[in-house]
Amino acid sequence: MKIGLLGHGVVGSGVSKIIDDGLTWEVRELEIKRILVKDESEITDERMTLNPADILEDPEIEIVAECMGGLEPAHSFLVEALKKGKHVVTSNKKMLATYCEELFDFARENGVTVHYEASCGGGIPWMASLDRTRRVDDIDSFRGIFNGTTNYILTRMTKEAGSFPEILKDAQKLGYAEQDPTDDIDGHDVRYKVALSVVKAFDSVINVNDIITFGIRNITLQDLEWCREQGMTCKLIGTGSYFGDHISACVIPMFLKNSDIFSNIPMNFNVIESTSKTLGAASFIGQGAGSLPTAHAVVQNLIDIWKDQDSEINPKYKKPIDNSTHTGVFYIRTAKPEVFAEIAESISGDTVLTKNVSLVEAVKKIQEASDESLFIAEVREA
Ligand code: HSE
Secondary structure, eight states: OEEEEEOOSHHHHHHHHHHHHTOSHHHHTOEEEEEEOSSGGGOOSTTEESOTHHHHTOTTOOEEEEOOOSSTTHHHHHHHHHHTTOEEEEOOHHHHHHHHHHHHHHHHHTTOOEEOGGGSSTTSOHHHHHHHHHTTOOEEEEEEEOOHHHHHHHHHHHHHOOOHHHHHHHHHHTTOSOSSTHHHHTSHHHHHHHHHHHHHHHSEEOOGGGSEEOOSTTOOHHHHHHHHHTTEEEEEEEEEEEOSSOEEEEEEEEEEETTSGGGGOOTTEEEEEEEETTTEEEEEEEEOSSHHHHHHHHHHHHHHHHTTOOOOOSOOEEOOBOOTTOEEEEEEEOSOGGGGGGGEEEEETTEEEEOSEEHHHHHHHHHHHOOTTOEEEEEEOO
């Protein structure tokens, strides 16, 4: 099966390596015919081109694998590919989470599919597991450490009392971080992954901007010390829960009991857990970032298409996000603790511990405080 590869950076080069190495008979059924690269300096073999038409206009190419990242031109290229009746595989969570409704519509209209295993959880077969679970059961909820960069930063800050910017630089060198690492540290990368997990788990597209999102940009060693004293570990968590008429979904740092399996997932590893009626809780752990693990997921999808192993690809619903059912106790460190008096259980210096309140209520107070240095984490006793 002939493939056109868009992009030859961290993930794209991993895809061409796995396919060119052809370790298994299934991989040897795939052939990369052309590779779109950004500029002349990247051209190292005769399949490489600077002209997207060499892929999009080639009738022999049946699948377009997009590993460029960013919204444009990735989005326009994929629209064109779908309109030309080519299947699409993408690792680009930001683009797909932003345009999923449109892209799924084009896929449906043209009798082709959009696969996105690599967009969420790197090499972990998370989307495939959701597909399998949903053949038998409804998914009630999921939660995950979806971002390798922030897990790496939190692990090293906790263990070494190390400096955030220095550790972030290491994560960039290791190829975990996004081109723009603010997407990692402000939680947007997880927001996109939660949106795509919702598509698969709950059969619904959503508006990605409705997912309440907090990151770890403002975390300090003081916050981590408070967390350690409670016998807890800090992780950036994305969650989604299904309530029939609506979906609750958010991204927030959480202080979790040290005994929680999530507390023990170190460095760039990801863990994602689904909960469903007959299966109960099922967790999947693996490399959530990096060239070859992510490329592995892309190649798995290429083989799915070649074998015609498509599950239900196109989501049926568009449900609203409503986080008012998400309640909890929140740790808030802020220069303006007085703003939180109404919802506070206790205030000590710049640190507020809230009563059990809804996340929506906490967000309202955070907007009122308008404090750029504020850090929030949900404290999970269970
Ligand atoms: N920047 C992402 C991460 C890459 O750190 O998890 C994988 O999606």
